[in-house]
Amino acid sequence: MKPFYACNSLEHAVSRRHFLTGSAAGLGALGFADMIRASGEIERRNKRVLVIYLAGGVSQLETWDPKPGTNTGGPFQAIPTNVTGVHICELLPHTARHMHRLALIRGINTNMDDHGGGAYIMMTGRRRNPGESYPHLGAVMSKLLGDENNPLPGYIHITPGSGNGGFNRGDAAFLGPRYASVTLPDGNPPANLSRPNTLSELADAQRNDLRERLNNRFMQTRRSADTEAYTTSYDQAAQVMQRRSIFDLSREPAHLRERYGNHDFGRHCLLARRLLENGVTFAKVSHSNYDTHHENFDFHIEQLGEFDRTFATLLDDLAQRGMLESTLVVVMSEFGRTPTINRNLGRDHWSRAWSIAAAGSGIQGGAVVGRTNDNGTAVVDRQVNGGHLFHTYFRALGLNPTRNHYAGGRPIPMADPQASAISEILS
Amino acid sequence: MQLSPLGCTAICGLILGTPLINAQSLSARIDQFVAAKPDYAKKAAARSSDSEFVRRINLDLCGVTPSTVDARAFLADPAPDKRLKLIDKLLASEGFVRHLVDTFDVLWMDRRADKHVKRGEWLEFLRASFAANKPYDQLVSEILSADGSDPKMRAAARFYLDREGEPHLITKDVSRLFLGMNLQCAQCHDHPLVDAYKQDHYYGIYAFLSRSFLFADKGAKQSIFAEKGEGEVSYQSVFVAKVTKNTGPRIPDRPLLDEPKLEKGQEYVVPYKPGEKPQPKYSRRAQLAKEITSPANPRFARAAANRFWFLMMGRGIVHSVDLDHQDNPPSHPELLDELAKEFAAKKFDIRAYVREIVSSETYQRSSEPPKGQEVEPRDFAVYPLRPLTPEQLALSMMQATGMLEVERKKLGAKATEKAVYDQAQKAVQTFVGLFGSPAGEPFDPTAYEATLAQSLYLRNGDLIRDWLAPRPGSLTQRLADLKEPAALAEELYLSVLTRPPSVEEQKDVADFLAKRTDRPAAIQDLVWALLTSAEFRFNH
Incomplete structure (x- = not known):
């Protein structure tokens, strides 16, 4: 007899035969799709995720969990929101008017004060271990929620600055490169999206026609799933090239662009909305930089000034388009900032008592869960870690986090089996 | 001492009373073990054509398709033992x-x-x-x-x-x-x-x-x-x-x-x-x-023998190669035992062992299955289609477009094999970034996926575009110098796909060129179409 295994035993039964020969990657995926259908989750497919990533670590005290008048509180006041009894920092006046849409999780302890390690926890719901790699939330959602007929990449990351764009294979780990993220630095369209100037549309069509003739001849006798995947990937590229206007913000009305804000973050959020509207499953927008070891308060005035109005506009825009209820929106960082104010008026890395906010699909607006002590140095109620957050995102999207991925046939729980969802903020 | 192999086999077999199989070369024994499965003869693909073979053996042993000159010389060589000679030449090469x-x-x-x-x-x-x-x-x-x-x-x-x-x-x-x-x-x-x-x-x-x-x-x-x-x-x-x-x-x-x-x-x-x-x-x-x-640990020789078999054949006798256990038995248990024993007995001589595998008829079968036959990969009756690795793809594209030759010319007297391939490293690394597995993830050559980033790159990327620009020694330049469409088609197909064009394909090329008034650009588009074909992308 096999010992009782915590993960879904039905899936073990289904996959065992394939596992034994190591071919579960392909066949197991089929079984999995069947199971989705059987459980009715296919109807929940029209869901998507937007992560606003405040890079460097936003201060929870200057945002979701202010402690005015204490030794750690800093100079800012707390203001009431449109939900009775819930107060947030005065640097977020526009956001405060959307509190009925937002849930706050104030008891996060990820216990990881390193940027990379913290980001890894927030993206994968796991702590980093040598020899293990887990797929990012974006890759997972792109696989579970994505529409395979949509030619666009499922997981897009919009970053500030003109850094390196491209394709981040590692993000998808064992799920495979199809689900890895594509980075759009400064919101620029993906690399190689346009036909070279020296190639006319007609010539491009002619050369592709010849390529297809060759393929058809070759595949008459030698066809496989791999050759099929290869030849259709050119059609996918052609479709995305044709639809490249979705990366073009000039198609949006001027007044809306104005409301989002005439700065990078505003433009990037508007682009994210366009992408999600056009079938991208997971968009992540990074806003930089909150790593305020010096002059924490001045920096937060400046950064949150951009964030606040844009974020409020984004929530409004999503709601007006009827997208908010099917889009999970999460505002997160790799960690928070120390309650203690250092001698440079800065706050340092701090992961033991911090907060995030969520809205949209499956989220109970106005809910607040978790509590820190009076000056914010410890969680005193409903402490959660990255695993709990991962479970919560799944549930909010109508997905079951206790199922398994299969890596070469090996079952891997989709979310940390030792954690569970934070049901208090789920609608 | 000059007994014919057949005579020796017969005598040894008779005198020692052991099965004939033991006295033959390992490659012949491979073929016998593989052929012993029921219905094998019906399922087995024909022997590969010389074109298929010369492309495949270069990819499997040296990681790059053959140059136009080498391919043409091999195809023209009438010697009956030319495959074995080529195998030995490649095994001794820096490639x-x-x-x-x-x-x-x-x-x-x-x-x-x-x-x-x-x-x-x-x-x-x-x-x-x-x-x-x-x-x-x-x-x-x-x-x-x-x-x-x-x-x-x-x-x-x-x-x-x-x-x-x-x-x-x-x-x-x-x-x-x-x-x-x-x-x-x-x-x-x-x-x-x-x-x-x-x-x-x-x-x-x-x-x-x-x-x-x-x-x-x-x-x-x-x-x-x-x-x-x-x-x-x-x-x-x-x-x-x-x-x-x-x-x-x-x-x-x-x-x-x-x-x-x-x-x-x-x-x-x-x-x-x-x-x-x-x-x-x-x-x-x-x-x-x-x-x-240690010889006392039989798993080592077994895993090693299976690993090199996998590298040449595209599939392990135990498959996956890292799941050797009783519930996943080898497709050919006696063959695997024999290979492990031989590899160890020959003191794990990599060249000698690989030579036996690729000399076998099993390795040299066509990738085209016989008509109407459903063939299981585990039968080793048909050579499998395998996507080129990022390294193979980059180098083969540079080989096909003549860019390796261009680099060789540029280096002049300093053009050692190593120097030429060092020059290609930048392109190889670009392909690794796009087509390779992520750092720290084991590479599974049997798990193929095509991504949007790859296909956009192959369609519009500037590196490939650059390889198509005519320059002394490059393929597009050589093609531009050929006035006859038939000669151009021959050079084109031989350089990119390592085979002569069919009559139908010659006509395709002639039609394509006739349609276009911009001949240099038309030639680039022809080369592109072949480079991006499934026939090029896969080892077959």
Whole structure:
């Protein structure tokens, strides 16, 4: 007899035969799709995720969990929101008017004060271990929620600055490169999206026609799933090239662009909305930089000034388009900032008592869960870690986090089996 | 002494009363074992054409398609033994060494970033080893023995050091790579799906490594893989509460290692203190290389034989190659036994062993299945389609477009093989970024996926565009110089697809050119269409 295994035993039964020969990657995926259908989750497919990533670590005290008048509180006041009894920092006046849409999780302890390690926890719901790699939330959602007929990449990351764009294979780990993220630095369209100037549309069509003739001849006798995947990937590229206007913000009305804000973050959020509207499953927008070891308060005035109005506009825009209820929106960082104010008026890395906010699909607006002590140095109620957050995102999207991925046939729980969802903020 | 092979076989067979099969070359025995399956003759593809063969053998042995000149010479050669001659020529070439280096670098290091050992030094260690045809067991033994303190063997220590000396990670990779056992699941409990993989197996190997740790040698300004002289391994299953087991070092299915008993306090020559490199009297890790590669551990030769078979045939006799256990039996058990025995008996001579595989009719079958036959890959009746690795794809595109030749010309008198391929490295790395597996993830050549980033790159990327620009020696330039469409088609197909065009394809080319008024651009588009075809993308 096999010992009782915590993960879904039905899936073990289904996959065992394939596992034994190591071919579960392909066949197991089929079984999995069947199971989705059987459980009715296919109807929940029209869901998507937007992560606003405040890079460097936003201060929870200057945002979701202010402690005015204490030794750690800093100079800012707390203001009431449109939900009775819930107060947030005065640097977020526009956001405060959307509190009925937002849930706050104030008891996060990820216990990881390193940027990379913290980001890894927030993206994968796991702590980093040598020899293990887990797929990012974006890759997972792109696989579970994505529409395979949509030619666009499922997981897009919009970053500030003109850094390196491209394709981040590692993000998808064992799920495979199809689900890895594509980075759009400064919101620029993906690399190689346009036909070279020296190639006319007609010539491009002619050369592709010849390529297809060759393929058809070759595949008459030698066809496989791999050759099929290869030849259709050119059609996918052609479709995305044709639809490249979705990366073009000039198609949006001027007044809306104005409301989002005439700065990078505003433009990037508007682009994210366009992408999600056009079938991208997971968009992540990074806003930089909150790593305020010096002059924490001045920096937060400046950064949150951009964030606040844009974020409020984004929530409004999503709601007006009827997208908010099917889009999970999460505002997160790799960690928070120390309650203690250092001698440079800065706050340092701090992961033991911090907060995030969520809205949209499956989220109970106005809910607040978790509590820190009076000056914010410890969680005193409903402490959660990255695993709990991962479970919560799944549930909010109508997905079951206790199922398994299969890596070469090996079952891997989709979310940390030792954690569970934070049901208090789920609608 | 000049008995004909047939005569010898017959005589030996008669005199010794052993099956005839034993006295023949290994390649002939491969064919007999494979052909012994029911209905094989019906399912077996025809012998590959010379074009198929010359492309395939160059890709499998040297990692790149043949040059136009070499392909044309081979196809024109009337000699009946030209395939064997080509095999021997390629096995003796630098290309074979380069391809082994590329292959084993990815296989053993999973494209990890270099941190403690420079990648260049590691590659040079592999190059020198393969160039000298170092026995495979010796090579593995050197890698598993190096701790990084001996400057001469520092590069070999990359296997340990760039895994940060992490004992669990090394346990998993040693068992996966050298024993054909993927024990990852067995770290926390007996394998839930493979009855034969036990947690005891995992911790038996782990016990060779658990005392080892990465030590920053401040004096020498380098990290080395140091070891303590104490520390026992105990473990619990997450399924079975409160049962703690202990184990010493042990290779799966072998007895527990017999170890010297040292009194407490007597374990060290140089004691373990923070900041100092300890020196134990008895090193557990030093036993690992010996025990893994020992003839008493049959799994090593078996995994090695299966691994090289997989590299040439695109599928293991045990498949996947790291799931060798009773519920996943080999497709041809006697063949695998024979291969493992032969590889070990020939002192793990890589060249000699690979030569036998690729000389077989089994290897040399066409990739076109006989009409109306459903053929299982495990039958080895048809050569499988395999996507080119990122390295093969980049180099073959440069070969086809004439860019390797262009680089050779540019280098002039300095154009050694190595210099030419060094020039190609930048392009290779671009392809690795786009087509390769992520750093730290084992590469599974049988799991193919096409991505949008790849197809946009192949359609519109400037590097490929650049390779199509005519320049002295490049394919588009050579084609521009050919006025007759038929001659142009011949040069084009031979250079890119390593075969002459069919009559229909000659007509395609002529029509294409007739349609277009911009001949130089039309030629580039022709080359592009062939380069991006499935026939080019896959080894067949």
